[in-house]
Amino acid sequence: MSQSELYVSLDIGSSSVKVLIGEMANKSLHVIGVGNVKSSGIKKGAIVDIDATVQSIKKAVDQAERMIGKSIHEVVLGIPANKAMLQPVKGVVAVNSENREISDDDLDRVLDAAQVISIPPERELVNIIPKQYIVDHLDEIKDPRGMIGIRLEMDGTMVTTSKTILHNVLRCVERAGLQIRDIYVQPLVAGYYALTEDEKNHGTACIDIGGGSTSIAIFQDGHLTASSVIPVGGDHVTKDLSIVLKTPTEQAEKIKLEYGHAFYDDASEDELFEVPVIGSDTKEQYSQKYISEIIGVRLEELFELILDELYRLGVQDLPGGIVLTGGMAKLEGLSELARHILQTRVRLFVPEFIGVREPQYTTAVGLIQYAYMEDMFYGRVGSGAALSESVKIEQEQQHQPKKQKPAKPESEGVVTKAKKIFDRFFE
Numbered sequence: 001m002s003q004s005e006l007y008v009s010l011d012i013g014s015s016s017v018k019v020l021i022g023e024m025a026n027k028s029l030h031v032i033g034v035g036n037v038k039s040s041g042i043k044k045g046a047i048v049d050i051d052a053t054v055q056s057i058k059k060a061v062d063q064a065e066r067m068i069g070k071s072i073h074e075v076v077l078g079i080p081a082n083k084a085m086l087q088p089v090k091g092v093v094a095v096n097s098e099n100r101e102i103s104d105d106d107l108d109r110v111l112d113a114a115q116v117i118s119i120p121p122e123r124e125l126v127n128i129i130p131k132q133y134i135v136d137h138l139d140e141i142k143d144p145r146g147m148i149g150i151r152l153e154m155d156g157t158m159v160t161t162s163k164t165i166l167h168n169v170l171r172c173v174e175r176a177g178l179q180i181r182d183i184y185v186q187p188l189v190a191g192y193y194a195l196t197e198d199e200k201n202h203g204t205a206c207i208d209i210g211g212g213s214t215s216i217a218i219f220q221d222g223h224l225t226a227s228s229v230i231p232v233g234g235d236h237v238t239k240d241l242s243i244v245l246k247t248p249t250e251q252a253e254k255i256k257l258e259y260g261h262a263f264y265d266d267a268s269e270d271e272l273f274e275v276p277v278i279g280s281d282t283k284e285q286y287s288q289k290y291i292s293e294i295i296g297v298r299l300e301e302l303f304e305l306i307l308d309e310l311y312r313l314g315v316q317d318l319p320g321g322i323v324l325t326g327g328m329a330k331l332e333g334l335s336e337l338a339r340h341i342l343q344t345r346v347r348l349f350v351p352e353f354i355g356v357r358e359p360q361y362t363t364a365v366g367l368i369q370y371a372y373m374e375d376m377f378y379g380r381v382g383s384g385a386a387l388s389e390s391v392k393i394e395q396e397q398q399h400q401p402k403k404q405k406p407a408k409p410e411s412e413g414v415v416t417k418a419k420k421i422f423d424r425f426f427e
Contacts, residue, residue, distance in 0.1 A: 005381050008064070009367035010057065010075040010178070011186070012169065013360075014042050015211020015235060015327060017053075019060040019075070020356065020364040021068060021387075024372045029365070031353045035063030036360075044231040045080035045213040047168040050175070057176040070387045074179045076371040078186040078363055079126065079169050081215045081229045083162035089114040089128060091154040102135065102144045102152055104379065110154045123160045126183055130156045131223050143377070157224065159185050182371050186363050187217035187227045192373075193366030194325050194349040195219055204320030206349075207306060208363065209328035211235045214302060218315055226313045230305050234328040237298050244294050245286065247275045256331070259288050262299050263333030263340070267292035296337065303341035321345030327360035 004025035011018040021033030037059040041052030061072050091114030095106055114128050133141040134153035144152060166183075173180060191206035200219040208215045210233045218226040234256075242252035255275060261267040267289045274283040310318075321344050324335065329348055338346040350357060351365045375381045 005372065005375070006387055007181075007368040007371055008072050008075045008387070009078065009364045009371075010060075010173070011078045011364040011367065012042065012047075012053070012057065012080075012172070013039060013210050013327075013363075014045055014213060014233065015039060016360065017056045017060040018361060018364045019057075019064040019072070020361065020368060021064050021072070022365070022368040024368065024381075027372075027376075029353060029368060029372075031355050031365075033064040033067040034355050034361075035060035035065075035067075037063065043212055045082045045210075045215075045229060046165060047172060050168065050172055053172045054175045057172060057178070061176065061178070068387075072178065072387060074181045074387075075173070076182045076184070076367045077169070077173060077180050078184055078189060078367050079161060079166060080213070081185050081187045081217075081227050082213070083165055084126070084185050084187075084227060084229075085123070085160050086224065086226060087117075087158045087160065089117055089156050089158045091115075091156070093152050095149055095152055100148050100150060102147050102149060104145065106152050107145065107378075110152050111156075114154055114156055114158070117158070119160060122163055124163045124166050126159045126161050126166070126185055127188075128156045128158050129188070129224065130154050159188070161185065182374070184367060184370055185227065187215045188224050189366035189370040190215070190325060190363045191217035191219050191224060191323075191366075193351075193369050194323050194362055195320070197222070199320040199323065202320040203318050204323060205310065205315070205318055206323045206325065208326035209233055209302070209324065209334075210326045210360075211328075214306070214326070216306065216309060216313075218310075218313060219320075226315070228309050228313060230302070230309060232298075232302050232305060233326075234331075236302075237295050237328070240294050240298050241291060245275050245284070245291070246277050248278060251276055255291065256295070259291060260295055260331050261288050261292040261333045262295055262331050263336040264289070264292045264296045266333050266336060292333070295331070299334070299337055300341060303338060307342065318344055321347065323347050323349050325349040325359045325362040327358075329359035 004023050007022050009020045017037055017039045019035035023030045023032055037056055039056045041049030047053050065072055091110040093109045093113050095102055132139055132155050133144040135144050135147050135149035136151050190208050194206050195204055200222045203220040206217045212233050212235050214230045214233050216228045238253045238256055241256055242249045259273050269287050269289045271288040272285055274285050276283050322342055335346050335348050350359050351361050
């Protein structure tokens with residue numbers, strides 16, 4: 001237990017709010033708590049009702065807390081990619097130490113140097129993702145610490161988002177009584193977790209089909225190169241079924257999950273089921289083939305929109321194909337329909353951890369995996385507590401003088417960014 005680190009991720013989606021408590025040990029994740037509630041106050045990935053969203057977050061947190069019998073007070077937050085923008089940045093510094101050995105302090109300074117760039121007043125910096133480090137013109141270095149040099153450069157990607165969107169998310173998290181450990185944009189962590197190393201390098205699109213929106217993340221040469229959001233998702237399919245079958249939305253959602261099929265050619269004509277009609281005591285009988293046509297039309301439209309968006313992003317070719325994930329990805333026949341429309345290789349990704357073996361948990365798991373990866377790189381593992389646990393807090397207080405000094409410089413650029421933004425909004 002002394003070598004493990006606890007993380008709590010918060011994934012606020014249009015259809016559900018998910019809280020995941022994970023224990024990371026030796027690069028392996030053990031999920032020990034899950035909270036999943038239907039979200040209120042969120043449309044197409046954006047918050048439209050603060051109070052309703054706060055209640056949804058509290059319910060999801062409460063569910064996860066009950067599983068482990070401890071209180072959550074710190075989360076890794078995933079924010080939607082709505083209005084998110086990627087921008088290349090570069091940082092350059094002179095190596096500080098007398099012996100010219102690159103240290104954690106130099107990494108922190110070059111990260112800060114990359115942030116010295118004009119950002120429009122309506123936008124807010126979320127992350128800077130390093131692509132490569134360059135030491136005295138020697139490039140493609142992943143970790144320059146310990147190397148000898150005079151000049152250290154970093155090429156990276158700056159992720160910014162709408163200040164309004166970020167402000168509203170932070171307000172909800174604050175009102176739910178939670179602190180923020182890190183903030184990441186959702187497509188980044190979903191793609192990082194769902195794609196293999198080869199897929200990230202060759203050029204692959206990770207498509208997360210959620211309830212109210214669909215996010216696209218393009219990875220190439222191991223890094224996120226583009227992201228976008230389409231305001232169409234599984235809720236639109238449910239609404240179509242509700243209108244055509246003249247049945248309540250809740251019933252339409254059940255039908256979609258139990259009998260839905262995305263690919264008309266493979267749907268069954270023999271599988272029949274009854275559907276209650278709104279405003280009537282009668283029930284109508286339909287086949288899977290019939291509702292497959294309704295579902296297929298909407299999803300065909302979605303995949304056509306995805307093709308248009310890929311073209312707009314300048315994506316000419318995807319040697320790694322497409323990886324589908326998100327709540328809608330478990331719909332039967334979706335991969336076949338995607339192959340038919342997108343004319344490329346399609347793979348479905350599902351997390352393989354007990355309790356979260358559904359594609360809707362990809363982002364929640366990805367948040368924990370990505371935060372742990374960054375903590376490992378910057379040497380921050382063991383420095384934080386995600387849960388209120390009196391014994392652990394006392395231990396941290398005893399060791400604080402030793403840990404605080406080295407940890408502070410390296411965390412200024414990325415880790416405390418969330419806290420700085422948070423404090424600036426609510427001081």
